[in-house]
Every structure is written in C-alpha cells, then in structure tokens.
Amino acid sequence: MLLLRMSQLSVHSRREEHVKPLLSTVNLEIRAGQWISIVGRNGSGKSTLAGVIAGIIEADSGTIDRSYSIDSPIPYVMQQDEQLFGETPWEDVVFILETNGITPERIPSIAAQSLNQVGLGEHMHTPLA
Numbered sequence: 317m318l319l320l321r322m323s324q325l326s327v328h329s330r331r332e333e334h335v336k337p338l339l340s341t342v343n344l345e346i347r348a349g350q351w352i353s354i355v356g357r358n359g360s361g362k363s364t365l366a367g368v369i370a371g372i373i374e375a376d377s378g379t380i381d382r383s384y385s386i387d388s389p390i391p392y393v394m395q396q397d398e399q400l401f402g403e404t405p406w407e408d409v410v411f412i413l414e415t416n417g418i419t420p421e422r423i424p425s426i427a428a429q430s431l432n433q434v435g436l437g438e439h440m441h442t443p444l445a
Contacts, residue, residue: 317347322379322380326340339364339365342365413426
C-alpha cells in the first residue's frame with residue numbers, strides 16, 4: 317500500500333529578498349511498513365522535507381498524495397540539539413506552544429498530553445543535560 321507520493325515537488329524560501337530553493341523537484345514514494353532515513357548535510361533540505369511530509373510546510377509546486385488525510389499538521393520532533401531552549405522536555409514543549417500562539421490556559425494540558433504520547437511523560441521535568 318502506498319502511503320505517500322511526491323512528484324516534482326519544490327519548496328522555496330521567501331524570507332530573503334530573493335527566492336531561494338529549499339527543495340527542488342523531489343520525487344519520493346513511501347509504502348506501508350517501509351522505514352526510511354533522511355540524511356544529508358546541514359542545509360540540504362531534510363527538515364523542509366519532513367515538514368512537507370507532516371503537512372506543516374506547503375509545497376510551491378509539484379504534487380503530494382497521501383493515503384492518509386491531514387486535517388491538521390502531523391506532530392513530529394526534530395532531532396537538533398541547538399534547537400533546545402529549556403532545561404527539560406517540559407520547558408521546550410511549553411516554549412514551542414507559546415511561540416505558536418496557544419493560549420496560556422491550554423498549554424499545560426497540551427504539553428502534558430504531548431509528552432505522554434511520545435513516552436516522555438515521566439521524564440518531562442528531567443534535565444536534558
């Protein structure tokens with residue numbers, strides 16, 4: 317069963333004065349039960365590709381077909397130490413929720429639920445270092 321197909325998919329950055337390609341004409345198929353690894357140098361587009369797969373980043377051109385529906389972005393955790401801001405998993409999740417505009421009264425329950433879902437519930441206040 318095919319879970320995901322990308323055809324001629326491209327994504328560009330528009331943060332700078334000029335348009336910069338982040339992904340260019342990506343073709344990819346992922347099938348049910350298949351494990352993949354996304355590897356490459358810093359700045360090669362790994363995070364952008366993961367964001368497109370999760371539905372967090374929209375492609376500028378090409379097509380993406382998923383056999384699963386996305387009503388909201390699929391949560392994923394990036395593995396980059398330099399992106400950690402807090403001293404505990406709890407502090408990092410709360411920071412991300414705050415920067416994404418989640419109302420303060422909703423943050424504790426969302427953070428706890430998220431950490432429990434990924435198996436970090438009992439370690440949410442354990443220092444990362």
